[in-house]
């Protein structure tokens with residue numbers, strides 16, 4: 001039944017909390033301010049009182065209530081007030097209640113824990129103010145039209161989520177545009193399951209990595225139960241620390257005060273399902289302030305937008321990784337991981353063009369494992385594969401970073417050696433030959449290679465260069481194997 005409250009000399013009140021001790025405490029502290037104070041242990045009992053008795057002020061103390069179990073009952077209680085004065089005492093670690101209860105009717109709130117005299121004064125102020133009609137749009141709410149700008153800026157900052165780092169930083173900058181915000185940060189849950197400070201932006205030199213003692217593995221931080229940004233991500237809750245001291249961490253409180261921070265708000269960034277959040281947003285304000293329902297809704301919307309941005313950034317990263325993987329599979333040889341024949345042909349064309357443009361020498365070395373068929377026949381194919389991998393590894397380590405090693409056929413390889421003349425190509429080929437000869441291949445007798453070297457001629461095509469290198473290789477085979485031959489022009 002909607003209640004109309006009057007200002008009277010001896011106001012009536014109703015205090016709701018499941019713990020007998022909390023009810024007794026409130027009665028002892030604030031009972032004298034009421035002509036009659038009722039105490040209720042839950043929403044049902046409180047609804048009964050409201051239905052039968054005039055109640056000037058309802059005080060809901062959320063401590064010990066369970067957001068999952070008790071939300072509906074308390075929501076019904078707020079709705080039953082019909083706008084009559086309602087004060088919610090909300091623990092700082094769980095401010096998610098506020099938006100949910102404000103959606104059911106006008107309520108004012110104070111963040112607990114509250115010193116006794118502050119609680120007494122809060123109740124007295126609420127009783128003095130009496131029943132304030134709630135117009136459609138208060139001046140404050142009109143002021144909050146600025147929230148539209150905030151939403152717009154946040155949307156712009158998120159864009160299409162391209163790169164996570166840049167997007168997160170833009171988002172923090174946008175959040176700092178909200179009046180009173182001195183610093184904004186985004187914490188992101190990593191694929192491995194721990195929390196990382198992804199981005200921060202703000203004034204006064206506040207650096208959360210320094211304040212928290214680290215920038216990653218933050219779910220293991222001793223401050224995860226006290227600092228709103230960490231609390232929001234680890235416990236999936238809205239945390240509203242409206243006085244640094246309430247964190248129960250004197251050093252943290254002192255550091256926040258030193259940086260001129262009077263209040264810190266942590267908002268979870270929701271994940272797709274009911275599980276752990278994707279991370280959290282953390283806003284630090286210069287001074288403590290209260291939030292209206294419109295503001296809390298706007299903040300929840302900002303957290304949803306951030307979730308969308310993180311999702312996009314994750315998708316972009318995943319598709320880039322997938323593209324890189326597909327490219328790797330399409331361009332490299334599955335057995336040895338060096339460039340495959342098709343990719344080698346394309347690279348040779350590119351290198352030939354570059355050599356022509358800059359008038360630089362280019363050498364192609366073709367090499368082939370000697371009597372490889374015997375290795376396969378004697379030791380089996382798996383051992384043959386191991387030999388191929390080892391030869392590729394040894395060769396890859398020897399060539400320069402700018403050279404490309406290609407598996408051009410079964411036991412045939414090429415080295416595309418840019419900036420390399422025939423003489424240098426011969427030296428490199430000899431180095432390769434000697435290295436393979438000296439490499440111990442487990443379970444196999446000595447393995448050797450034969451090599452042919454050709455330097456790119458003026459106007460020569462890739463095909464012609466390859467034919468000449470292979471012809472030199474064939475000569476090396478005929479010359480007895482385990483040697484190098486230079487191609488004629």
Ligand SMILES: Nc1nc2c(ncn2[C@@H]2O[C@H](COP(=O)(O)OP(=O)(O)OP(=O)(O)O)[C@@H](O)[C@H]2O)c(=O)[nH]1
Nearest residue numbers: 368369370371372373374376381384385410411477
């Ligand atoms: N284990 C293994 N063997 C391969 C692979 N690709 C090709 N071969 C084998 O490589 C051998 C090449 O033999 P040949 O072309 O006769 O040449 P060779 O025995 O090395 O003799 P020379 O080149 O004349 O010294 C063949 O037995 C192929 O089956 C592979 O991926 N794995």
